[in-house]
Amino acid sequence: MFLLVSEARNLKIAESTNNFVDFMPKSMLRVHPDFKDMDLDAFKIELNQPSNWNIEAAIDATPNVLDLEPILIVEQTGARYITYLEK
Numbered sequence: 001m002f003l004l005v006s007e008a009r010n011l012k013i014a015e016s017t018n019n020f021v022d023f024m025p026k027s028m029l030r031v032h033p034d035f036k037d038m039d040l041d042a043f044k045i046e047l048n049q050p051s052n053w054n055i056e057a058a059i060d061a062t063p064n065v066l067d068l069e070p071i072l073i074v075e076q077t078g079a080r081y082i083t084y085l086e087k
Helices: 002-008 011-030 050-065
Strands: none
Touching: 002 050, 011 050
């Protein structure tokens, strides 16, 4: 829970949430005939406190990760990313 909530409090996560909250409704409204003449980019849709929503989601998601075991991955090849393939 600590890790989930710590990540949820991150400013970048809050910004990403607000970008999502702005993008999704506008994407749906762009194809709606009642909004075809409206400049949807003239305003921004955002949450007053996006971190609160993220923290609540993190707390609610905690039971989903309780059965996970910690694992340490040490990257030593110089690769830019790590992938995991389940067998």
